[in-house]
Amino acid sequence: MTNETIAILHPGEMGAAIGARLRSKDLSVVWAGAGRSAVTRARAAAAGLRDAGALCDALVASSVVLSVCPPHAAVALAREVAAADFRGVYIDANAIAPATSHAVASIVEARGASFVDGGIIGPPPHDGSSARLYLSGRDAARLAALLTAGALDAVALDGGIGAASALKAAYAAWNKGATALAAAAHALAVHAGVAEALAEEWQRTQPEAVRRLDVLRRAARKAWRWKGEMEEIAGAHAEAGLPDGFHLAAAELYDRLASFKDSSAPPPLAELTRALDARARRG
Numbered sequence: 641m642t643n644e645t646i647a648i649l650h651p652g653e654m655g656a657a658i659g660a661r662l663r664s665k666d667l668s669v670v671w672a673g674a675g676r677s678a679v680t681r682a683r684a685a686a687a688g689l690r691d692a693g694a695l696c697d698a699l700v701a702s703s704v705v706l707s708v709c710p711p712h713a714a715v716a717l718a719r720e721v722a723a724a725d726f727r728g729v730y731i732d733a734n735a736i737a738p739a740t741s742h743a744v745a746s747i748v749e750a751r752g753a754s755f756v757d758g759g760i761i762g763p764p765p766h767d768g769s770s771a772r773l774y775l776s777g778r779d780a781a782r783l784a785a786l787l788t789a790g791a792l793d794a795v796a797l798d799g800g801i802g803a804a805s806a807l808k809a810a811y812a813a814w815n816k817g818a819t820a821l822a823a824a825a826h827a828l829a830v831h832a833g834v835a836e837a838l839a840e841e842w843q844r845t846q847p848e849a850v851r852r853l854d855v856l857r858r859a860a861r862k863a864w865r866w867k868g869e870m871e872e873i874a875g876a877h878a879e880a881g882l883p884d885g886f887h888l889a890a891a892e893l894y895d896r897l898a899s900f901k902d903s904s905a906p907p908p909l910a911e912l913t914r915a916l917d918a919r920a921r922r923g
Contacts, residue, residue, distance in 0.1 A: 644786065645670060647692070647702035649717060651684040655708035657764030658773070660687040661789040672698040696724045703728040704783070705753075708760070711735045712868035718744040722751040729783065733758035733773060735869040737809060737876040738802030745777075745801050756780055757801045759808030765791035776803035809876040813887060816866055817873070819859075820890035822852035826909075827916045857906040863897035870894060 645668040648659045659669045671684050673691035684691065692698035699705065705726060709717055714734040721730060730748040732741060732755070745755035756779055762771030770791040775784050780796040787794040797803045829838040842849045856863070870891035874884035896916050900907055 644703045646704045647698045656683045656687040659689045661792040663688040665789040699726045705730045707732045710865045718747045727752040729754045731756045731758045737872040738805045741805040757804040759804040774804040777801045809873045813873045819852045822849045860900040861903040863894045864901045866894040867891045
């Protein structure tokens with residue numbers, strides 16, 4: 641058993657699930673509850689995380705920080721941690737481009753912290769579901785051993801900072817990108833009055849496309865988070881000399897679904913399709 645304390649910033653669905661897995665390994669896990677919502681507080685408490693109060697207090701208590709936040713907030717959160725002079729290990733496990741990962745590394749390392757690049761693939765790790773936390777950079781192997789806990793499998797990658805982020809970007813470029821493409825194709829068919837014929841043809845020859853529409857319905861409440869992820873993926877493609885337009889379009893598509901944030905139940909496909917229609921939005 642280790643005496644290291646890990647700070648989870650911040651325990652959304654993924655962060656809380658990871659924290660619970662680490663607690664099951666008898667690791668000490670804290671979070672910064674000051675100013676957070678009652679929903680987040682309840683989620684963290686259910687995961688067994690100790691509320692250290694203010695961010696600075698959580699950092700003082702911790703040797704490792706695991707940043708799990710929406711992609712657009714990754715740099716700002718790193719700046720907050722750096723401003724508190726955190727000098728432990730900072731793991732950015734957000735869905736960001738390799739270039740953004742390098743930017744975060746520069747921010748936290750300038751104030752004395754060590755940086756490890758991370759990328760999470762899979763759903764929140766609960767009983768019956770598992771996730772991989774890929775790590776790259778200095779100390780990745782030691783941290784992979786520390787953070788592997790039941791349904792959470794931490795994997796050290798060869799390569800330096802940016803490798804884990806690149807793997808996550810490539811994976812999500814297809815996974816969430818394919819879901820966006822299926823939604824756009826369905827919306828086009830609805831506009832043209834051939835949705836039923838397309839559905840029949842998809843069932844016959846492309847059943848994966850039908851499944852993607854159901855994935856979007858079930859994940860619609862989280863689509864707002866995917867806008868930033870698609871923008872980061874577009875940046876990763878541009879950095880690699882590849883076209884970035886497809887994922888910029890996917891970002892716009894997911895942004896149009898922001899009204900479904902925190903929906904209590906999957907919305908009907910027809911509602912999602914109407915939300916994608918720019919003409920209806922203007923009306």
